[in-house]
Amino acid sequence: MSQITLKDIAKALNLSPSTVSRAMKNHPAISAETRALVQEYAETHKYKPNTLAMQLRTNRNTTIGVIVPEIVHYFFSTVLAGIQQEAESEGYNLLFCHSNEDYAREVRSVETLLDARVCGILASQSKTTEKFDHFQEIIDNDVHLVFFDRICTGINTDKVVVDDYAGAYNAVEHMIHTGCQRIAFLGSTPSMPIANNRRMGYEDALRKNKLPVDKNLSRICDTVDLAREIVPKLLKSDSLLDAFFCINDEVAAYCMQIVKSAGYRIPEDISVCGFTNSYITEVTDPTLTTVDQHGFEMGKVAARLLINRIEGKETKPGVVSRLIKTELVLKGSTREVVQ
Template structure:
C-alpha cells in the first residue's frame, strides 16, 4: 500500500472494526473508547493514512483558515501584528492567508472577494487609507463570517475592533511637547476618513485647547504620511518660520522630516522638537533618537485573532471594541527642560 493513500476502509479492514467507528476515532469522538481510539490511530499512522481536509471542510462548512488584510507588510508595526496573528492562529489550529492592500481600496475590494471565494472562516483587516465606505465588506458579513478590525477601528455593525486609544495617545504626545516649551506645534495627520487619524488629530487639538495655545489650521497637514510626504511637510514648515514642535501621526513621516530639517541646519530639538508614533525600530537608532508612541503590536495581533476565533466558534457572541494601552517613549528629539 502506498504511503499517504490509505483510506478509512483500509484501516477498518486491517483491524476488523466498523468503518463508522474508525471515522469517529479519527475525528476524536467521545463515543469511541480511549483504548479503541489508540489502536485505530496507531494503525492509521502505520498505513500512512492522511485525513482528507477538503472533504472534512465541505462536511463541516469550515476551512480552518482566516484571512488577514494588512496595509503594508514592510511596516515594522504591521509585521509585529502579523507575528501575533500567526502564532495565535497556529496554536488554535488555523491557517492564515496574508494579503496586502498597499493602501489601495480597489485592491482591498478584490482581496475581500477572493477571501470570500476561498471560503475563509473569518477576516482580520486593517483598512486602507483610501477606504471610506464598507460596502465591499457586506457580502462577507452576509455570508455569516465574522470580521475583526485591528489598529484602524471602524464603525461597522456587528464587528469587533482591537486598537489603542488614539485620542489619549495623541493628547499625551502633544502635551509632552507643550510641557517642554513648544508653543507652535504642527500636526502631521493621516486621511481624516480614517477614524484612527481623526482621533489622533482630535487628541492633538484637545491638548492645545487645554493649555490655551492657538489652534491654527495651517499647522494641520493631511496626507498618507509617507517618507516623501514627510519631506514635503518639512519644506512647508521652513516657510512658516515660527514652528517649534512637530507631532506626527507616524514615525515614517516624522523621521524623514527630521532628516530633511537636519540637512537644512535646523537643530533638533533646540529649534524644532519632534514626536512620532509607532516606535519603529529605526526611531531608537537615528540621530537624534525619536520620541514616539509605542503600541503593543504583537499583543494587538494576538487579541484580534482570539476575538475572531471566538466569533467563528460562536456567532452569537456580542462584539465590543477592545482598547489596549500605549506608552510615550521619550528620546532625544523632544526638548527636556532642565
C-alpha cells in the same frame, strides 16, 4: 496514492470506516482494544485526516483570513505576528491577503477569502477605500469580521483600535511641558479615524494648555514625498515653530533630516515626535521620541476576539470594541521636562 485514508485503514484491519473514524476520535462506544489497534495502525502508517473532507462534512473550518493594507510596514507586520501567534496557539490557520492600499485589490481579497470559505476575517482598511459593500458582503455571508486599527466606520462590526487620541494628546502635552509653544501636526486624511483621532488629541492638548490651535500648522503629510515638500515650507513660513508631531515614524525621521539640514538642532531648537515605535526610532540621530502602538498585542487581541466570536464564547450582541493603550516612549528627539 501517497496519503492513506480512513477507508484504507478500515480495509486493512477488517473494520468499517465508521468504526475507524470513531476509534480515531476516542469515541466512548469503541472498545479499548480496537481503538488501540486503529490508532497504532494510523500512527505507523502516518495517517493524516483529510482536512478538506472533514470540513466539507462538518461544514466548519479553522482558517482565518487576514487583510492588511501594507506588509512592508513595521506596525502591520507586528500586528500580523501577533495574529499569527494567537491563531496558531488556538489551532487556526491564516490565509493572508495584501491589499497594498488599493481598493480593487481589497475587494478581490474579500472575494478570495469568501470563496475559500474562511470562518472569519481580520481586516484593516486600505487608504483608498470609500465604498464598503465588500465588507458588508462578509457579514451577509455569515462570516465573522473584526476590524483592526484602520476600522471601517460604515460597517457595524467588532473592532480593535489603538487609543490614538490619548497617544496624541499625551505626546503633544509632553512636548508642551518641555517648553514647546508652536507645534505642527503632520497628519493624514481626516477620513481615516486614526488620523482624525490623533488630530483631535493634538488639538485638545493645545487647548487644554492654553495654546492657540493654528489650522495652518496642521497638514496632511503622511508620505516621505509630502514631507520633503511641506516641512521646508513650514519652517520658512513660521520662524517660531519649535516642534513636529508626526503621523508615523518614517515621516518623523525624514522630518528630522530636513530640520537638521535646515540648520536647526534637535531637540534644542525643534522637537520631533513620531508614532509607532518602529526600529527606525533607534537608528536616527538623535533617536526618535515616539508613541508605541503595541501592534503585537493588537494582533493578539483582534485574533482572540474573532476566535471567541467564531466559537461562540463572545456572545455580546452588537459591536464589541477593544482599545489598545498607547505609550509615550521618550528618546532623543524631545527635550527634558522643564521643572
